[in-house]
Amino acid sequence: MIFAFENYFSFPVDTGAVSVILVGVLGRSLFNRENTYNQKNLDFLETAPNSFWLFQLLIGIAVSTVMAYFAKETGLYTIGFSISALTLIFALSDPAFPATHHTTLVVGYAMAQTGNIIIAVVFGVIAHFIGLIFGMVLNTDCGTHIDPPAVAIATCSLIIFTLF
Numbered sequence: 001m002i003f004a005f006e007n008y009f010s011f012p013v014d015t016g017a018v019s020v021i022l023v024g025v026l027g028r029s030l031f032n033r034e035n036t037y038n039q040k041n042l043d044f045l046e047t048a049p050n051s052f053w054l055f056q057l058l059i060g061i062a063v064s065t066v067m068a069y070f071a072k073e074t075g076l077y078t079i080g081f082s083i084s085a086l087t088l089i090f091a092l093s094d095p096a097f098p099a100t101h102h103t104t105l106v107v108g109y110a111m112a113q114t115g116n117i118i119i120a121v122v123f124g125v126i127a128h129f130i131g132l133i134f135g136m137v138l139n140t141d142c143g144t145h146i147d148p149p150a151v152a153i154a155t156c157s158l159i160i161f162t163l164f
Contacts, residue, residue, distance in 0.1 A: 002018070002019045002022050002023070003015055003016065003019045006018055006019065012157075012158060012161035012162050013154055013157050013158040013161060014105075014109075014153050014154055014157040016150075017149075017150040017151075017153035017154040017157065018150075018154045020147050020150040021146060021147065021150050021151055021154055024144070024145055024146035024147055024150070025146060027144050027145070027146075028142075028143075028144040028146060031143075031144055032142070032143045032144045033143055034141070034142055034143030034144075035141065035142050035143065036138075036142065037137050037138050037142065038136065038137055038138070038139075038140050038141050038142060040141075041136040041137050041140055041141075042136075042137050044136070045133065045136060045137065056128065056129065056132060057125065059098060059100075059128065060103060060124060060125035060127075060128035060129065061121065061124075061125060063084075063100045063103050063104060063107075063124065063128070064103060064104075064107050064120065064121040064123075064124025064125055064128070065117075065121050065124075067080040067103070067104045067107040067108065067120075067124065068107050068110075068111055068117045068120040068121050068124065069117065071107065071108050071111040071112070071120070072111060072115070072117055077108035077109070077111055077112040078105060078108045079108075080101075080104030080105065080107060080108055081101050081104050081105040081108060083104070084099070084100040084101035084103070084104045084105075085101045087100070088101070099131065099148075099149055100128075101149055102127050102128075102130075102131045102148075102149030102150070102152040102153050103124045103125075103127045103128045103131070103152075104124070105127075105153055106123050106124055106126075106127035106152065106153060106156040106157065106160070107120045107121070107123065107124040107127075108120075109123075109156070109157055109160050109161070110122075110123040110124070110156075110160050110164075113160050113161070113164035114164050123156050123159075123160060126152075126156060127152040127153065127155075127156045128152070130148075130151060130152040130155055130156070131148040131149050131151065131152035132148070134146075134148040134151045134152070135148035
C-alpha cells in the first residue's frame, strides 16, 4: 500500500527504500522496548580516530569508483546493487562484513542521471557514510530494525532525482 501510494504520486525517490524505512519506523514505534538511539556509538562517532574515518572514506571511494566505471562502460546502472546484495552472504560468517548495496545503487542512480563519474562517486561516498552513521547510532542495539541502507538510498535518490 505504501509503495503503491508513492508510485501513484510519482515522488522523485526510490519508493522501495522509503517503504522499507516506513515499515521499520512503524515497527519501532509499535514494538520498541529499548533505546531509540545508541548513545555509546554516538559517543564513538564523536571521538573516533582519524584512521577510522579514513578507512571508511577509502571503502566508499573504492566501491563507488569501481561501480561508476562499470556503469559508465556497460550502461548497467543497477547491476552493482545485485552484486553487492549477493555479497551480503559473507555477513553470515562475519557480521563485520560491510554492506555496500546502498552505495552501489546510489552510484548507479547518479550515473544514470548525470553520466558523470565524479558526481556518482561523491554520491556513493555520501551514501556510504549515511548508511554507516545511521546504522551505528539509530539501529545498533536499539531493539528494532530501521534499515540503514534504505535510509541512504532514499536520502540520496531524493537528492539525485530532484536535482538531475
